[in-house]
Amino acid sequence: MSMNHSLPGSPPLQQQRMTRRNIAPPGAQLVKCGIILKRGSAGAWDAGMVESPMVWFDQRAKRYRMVYTGYAHSSPEKSGYESVSNPQLGLAWSDDVFRWEKDSKNPIIGPSRVHGSPDSSGTSGGFIYHEDKIYYLYYIGTTEEGYERGLKTLNLATSNDLYNWKRFEGNPIIPPSGEGWRRDAIWHPNIVKQKDMYYLFFNASGLVNDKAEEYVGYAISTDLFHWEVDEVHSPLLVGSGVPGTWDASGRTGDPSLYKVNHTWYMAYYSWDGRNAQDGLAWTTEAEFPLGWRTYEKNPILRIGPPGSFDAQHAAKPFIFRSGERHYHFYTAVDEADTREIALAIWPGPCE
16 A cells, blocks of 8 residues: 555645645744843943843743853944943843843953963853752853953853853963964854763854855864864855855854754855855754754844844854744844944744
8 A cells, every 4th residue: 555645635745745844944034122231321231232142031039031242342433343342241030021121230250361271351151050059151252451351262161050151271271273273263163962962063263165254163072171172064054155145255153053853954154245144054963063054044033124223233142042943142233333232032932
């Protein structure tokens, strides 16, 4: 007996397959909710800009937590990157994901100010992994004043309470290396666990096909402290580099991974030389951590119309999922270079 029959009342098998192909993958449809975390008031540690959110539900506190990067406003007469310095990491709290309150103890970790250390001038791009009552904070260390200046490396600190942090003696855990894809800098980390292995996805600045840009690769670990970069298969994802496309620069940055059923998805950002936006890639459970394909209808998150809060950039994603609800946090930049944290969701409405 043939096993290619359709269920009663359903379309023919070929039509079912076509329908499935036309269904948007989880996270590809989004409703923008607007800015959810603003810059600090004048004189505050994060008065210059806030960006790069990472969100989780903390079982100990029974609340949502966010770690984010804040910059001081060092040059009021300037705007954007040239107006900020002293990147540090802070916390925010929420009961519903939509309304956030900054922690009164912010910032939680900042520059070491130790000459020669990998984070002597700044800490940014934080990601927190919680296991066995320990918080593992992975972050970008910088060595010169300003916005992401100097040597950029990936570092680690641990804590039992999110406020008292101990820097790992083996920092940096991943530095720039070689003459290829991670030649110049290490950027945003994102960690997932499969069985007994930890996978750290990150973007790095380097050279691929004679093009200097940022590209996504990965490393593995069995203990969260010591990491081995897969130089054979990295980079995993490279932008098209085709003029006129949303990823014309070739960049792939700030990976954020999530799994739905037997498919892994990666949200990431690219830019065309003017505007940064978020896209989506996917791979099968069997192929993970390799085999990434880009979604044909990228970008999934586009900049807003002129005058809107994200008219210049809508990028640097972090994905948080709760059941069938999809939360896409991102850095929004308007035409005046105001850089704050925004949220898009699916399904709506925003609450």
